[in-house]
Amino acid sequence: MIPLLQNADFLELYRLLLLTRVTEERMVEYHKHSPLPELPHTSIGQEAVGVGATYKLRRDDLIIPSLRTRGAFLTKGISSRQLMAGAFAKVTGAARGKNTSHHMGDPRCGVVAGSGVVSSHVPVGVGTALAARLRKKDYVTAVFFGDGGSNRGDIHESMNMASVFKLGIVFICENNQYAISTPASFHTPVRDIAVRAEGYGMPGVIVDGNDVIAVFEAAQEAYERARKGEGPTFLECKTYRWRGHSERDPRDLRPQEEIEEWKRKCPVSRLGAKLLEKGIADENTLSDIRKKVNEEVEDAIAFAESSPYPPAEEALLNVFSSRPEVK
Numbered sequence: 001m002i003p004l005l006q007n008a009d010f011l012e013l014y015r016l017l018l019l020t021r022v023t024e025e026r027m028v029e030y031h032k033h034s035p036l037p038e039l040p041h042t043s044i045g046q047e048a049v050g051v052g053a054t055y056k057l058r059r060d061d062l063i064i065p066s067l068r069t070r071g072a073f074l075t076k077g078i079s080s081r082q083l084m085a086g087a088f089a090k091v092t093g094a095a096r097g098k099n100t101s102h103h104m105g106d107p108r109c110g111v112v113a114g115s116g117v118v119s120s121h122v123p124v125g126v127g128t129a130l131a132a133r134l135r136k137k138d139y140v141t142a143v144f145f146g147d148g149g150s151n152r153g154d155i156h157e158s159m160n161m162a163s164v165f166k167l168g169i170v171f172i173c174e175n176n177q178y179a180i181s182t183p184a185s186f187h188t189p190v191r192d193i194a195v196r197a198e199g200y201g202m203p204g205v206i207v208d209g210n211d212v213i214a215v216f217e218a219a220q221e222a223y224e225r226a227r228k229g230e231g232p233t234f235l236e237c238k239t240y241r242w243r244g245h246s247e248r249d250p251r252d253l254r255p256q257e258e259i260e261e262w263k264r265k266c267p268v269s270r271l272g273a274k275l276l277e278k279g280i281a282d283e284n285t286l287s288d289i290r291k292k293v294n295e296e297v298e299d300a301i302a303f304a305e306s307s308p309y310p311p312a313e314e315a316l317l318n319v320f321s322s323r324p325e326v327k
């Protein structure tokens with residue numbers, strides 16, 4: 001059964017969207033005057049995908065974020081302090097400074113570390129879903145990737161294998177319509193990437209990726225199917241990033257009017273307006289949430305700044321695993 005959202009959930013979703021937004025805005029500002037070890041690749045404008053698709057997942061459910069699924073870290077239980085310390089490559093980050101928040105993981109919260117090689121983490125998700133089957137567990141795996149990444153062979157092999165074995169995995173495509181500055185119409189011959197799901201015998205669902213509630217509901221339906229052993233789902237979330245590919249993008253080649261049009265579909269203000277309209281919150285409630293979020297992010301920055309880098313003797317820790325003895 002898909003969990004019904006209560007008023008407290010709507011407020012929490014608003015807080016998580018805003019926390020993701022403010023975290024990234026502050027990372028960008030900070031990076032401008034004092035370059036961070038992590039080159040920010042923001043999800044500003046598309047926060048509803050990571051937050052909506054991971055809200056109410058269990059702690060033992062696994063997620064493998066894309067290069068841009070920032071909100072999912074927070075929803076899954078990584079603290080803003082750990083996330084920010086990750087961007088600063090400090091030892092207090094979730095990966096103890098070995099990986100910035102860009103690709104870091106934390107097994108304690110069910111976040112599997114991603115990879116800098118686009119889509120190479122998707123087969124890993126098939127592996128974790130297969131592990132659940134072999135261990136007779138009902139945790140699910142959600143793996144995130146972009147529209148550009150959806151053209152890599154890894155994804156097609158993964159979808160095929162996951163469907164053949166009816167594994168508990170959900171393929172979540174963050175279709176923000178660009179791969180760096182190449183429009184999806186240049187790199188993908190179909191308008192809706194979800195139509196490819198049919199070729200792999202799984203449902204292909206398209207959802208408004210700027211509507212956090214719609215993303216939540218579609219994802220929950222897919223997880224339910226996955227948990228019941230009915231197999232994978234492909235979920236395409238149509239969205240848009242407001243900023244360039246990364247903070248190193250010298251010039252964003254996308255049309256300014258297009259960016260402005262998508263800003264009017266802001267997932268954070270959309271949910272805020274819904275809360276006001278339904279009487280779930282008033283202006284005071286929302287500004288109180290905003291105040292607390294700003295304080296939390298400032299605290300995270302202070303924490304990251306004052307945290308140490310990892311000690312040299314940790315350089316080889318958790319990098320290699322010893323080879324099992326062959327008898």
Ligand SMILES: Cc1ncc(C[n+]2csc(CCOP(=O)(O)OP(=O)(O)O)c2C)c(N)n1
Pocket residue numbers: 066067068116117118145146147148149150174176178179180245
């Ligand atoms: C295999 C591989 N090719 C190219 C790159 C360089 N690269 C990094 S991100 C990116 C674009 C990815 O676009 P998309 O999958 O749509 O994700 P988005 O950045 O839009 O979230 C590219 C080409 C890479 N990291 N790995």
Ligand SMILES: [Mg+2]
Pocket residue numbers: 146147148174175176177178179180
């Ligand atoms: Mg993209």
